[in-house]
């Protein structure tokens with residue numbers, strides 16, 4: 001078991017300064033309820049600002065999480081295993097930073113370890129920590145890959161993300177069923193065609209995978 005220094009600054013994209021109070025957040029929800037055309041003082045909406053504030057704590061909990069820290073514990077006793085490790089179909093729920101609408105989909109993460117492996121749940125935790133923020137999919141994909149690459153220092157990292165953007169399916173252009181596919185390949189996955197193809201064949205055809 002190993003604990004290493006990440007070299008990544010956890011403050012790089014940390015929580016904003018001067019976070020408003022809970023009361024201020026609830027007042028903002030009441031304002032939006034009025035903007036939507038409803039009456040925040042009617043009985044059914046009285047507790048809604050508090051519920052929304054609590055929901056925000058879940059939807060945006062990634063701002064208080066440090067993905068690099070999640071990867072600190074690694075295991076060396078793997079009998080020299082140095083092949084690809086892939087975690088596929090990791091469901092995520094994120095939120096588009098343009099409209100604050102959900103982005104729902106699956107992430108597939110692969111890496112080739114050097115002398116240590118990480119617990120597989122940690123790969124899913126890293127996906128969650130970056131997805132529970134306001135995001136653009138390209139940035140989220142790159143953040144997951146770069147963090148794994150910089151902290152684990154493996155031979156390579158591959159990340160493919162497929163997401164349905166509710167800002168596209170429930171408003172605006174109204175195109176349900178469209179998935180956006182993004183990928184970041186680092187190290188040997190970027191340099192070597194065969195390695196990249198092996199990963200892509202393990203995760204299967206992305207276009208059929210959203211459900």
Ligand SMILES: Nc1nc2c(ncn2[C@@H]2O[C@H](COP(=O)(O)OP(=O)(O)OP(=O)(O)O)[C@@H](O)[C@H]2O)c(=O)[nH]1
Pocket residue numbers: 096097098135136137138165167168171172173
């Ligand atoms: N590249 C990228 N675009 C995104 C993502 N999420 C949402 N978008 C797009 O961001 C764009 C924002 O465009 P704007 O023209 O500023 O906003 P808008 O008037 O609401 O655009 P429409 O969605 O076309 O109605 C839209 O085209 C969205 O589809 C993402 O993760 N990556």
Ligand SMILES: [Zn+2]
Pocket residue numbers: 096097098099100101165167168
């Ligand atoms: Zn959007």
